Amino acid sequence: MISKLKGVLCVLALIVFVAGHSQSVEIIPSYGYQFGTKLNYGPNYLKAKDSDQFGIYAGFGASDYMKIGVSYTRMSTELRIRDRIASPSESRLSDLAYDWFLIGATRYFKTDKVRPFAGGGLGIVVITPSDVDTSIATRGLDSATRFAFNFKAGVNIMFSDRVGLNLQGNLFFPVEWGGIYVGGGSGGVSGGVSAATTTILGGFSGGLVFLLGD
Template sequence: MKKIFISLLVLLSGTALFAQTIELTPIFGYTVAGKVDNYGRYFNVKDNALYGGLLSVQFDDFMFAEISYERNDTKGSTFLQTVDLAVEHYQFGLLREFSAGTVVPFTKVSFGTSRYVQKSGGDERAWLFSAGIGAGAKLLLSDRVGLRLFTNLMLPLEFDGAGFWCGIGSGGSGCSGGVNFNVPIVHWDLGAGLIIRLQN
């Protein structure tokens, strides 16, 4: 998954040559996590600080393509033990601004993967497909520097199964299909970042 993330980063960097605006944003904040409850057995992920970075490339008026990395070093606990845990989110998404000026509200959606790494008491690792939705505002202090305030919901997804079926009846025939996912845990992020703008 890291290779895919790096490939997207290289692709986005190439696109940046033709961009109207490029924003580099180191971020820092706090993640409110939750508890995975699996048939009466739980795994609780502790709330903790997050850090990471964003590369945003403007490709149209008010529209940015964005690649992001977030991490928090936290603890996870079960009935039996508490372990050190690293949670990472690798995401690619789209950001939509809603105005021009000094204060710029925005929303975003993203897709990618989340990685969970046990750092003590074992070496368990898991990768999950994930999606994110977020909102916030950019406070532009100058043409080159600004602040980004944001909130995100990061939603790791577990694949439950897929189906495809066809049928013939009195109303005609047809086919249908579906894929089922569930969200085992939700990460709610609150944070801020320093925007460094590069403009053509």
């Protein structure tokens, strides 16, 4: 919880700093749908279910066609497991939250009422299990912070010079997936947040666009 709070404060501080040195600011609060993902380990697997996501993006104008921005995105889902020793049939393992803090760039291809764009970012993701089923994970599950990056593409449809609608698709990549390192045995599942592979979390979102400044 403390690490997430520090991350949010860092994002807010960066927004305030850059806004003070920028003539154009783009604010986009958003809400969307996140597809689930699955991580296989041997004959077993972990599965994060589909979920919602919400976030906020602040872009600062380097030019009419380019924005440098910071974003925060929150995903909350349920983690399920099938393990031939600890859980032979698929069962709920824990709740799982992803908090993404990213810095990146957005390239607009038009600057009129309909503004298609593409972009990406780099940063960190904080992965936090909670309400763990200790009959399966007998020693609990730990949180972790991983480097991460994302890609996005979509369109802003402007109703006026200041307000519009944002529609976009999102791909999020933890450099190491925030799954669970699983060690099965007679004592159940144990582990922390670590994995040997990267997975993709894809989804889409919509929001409002607010343009401030010149």
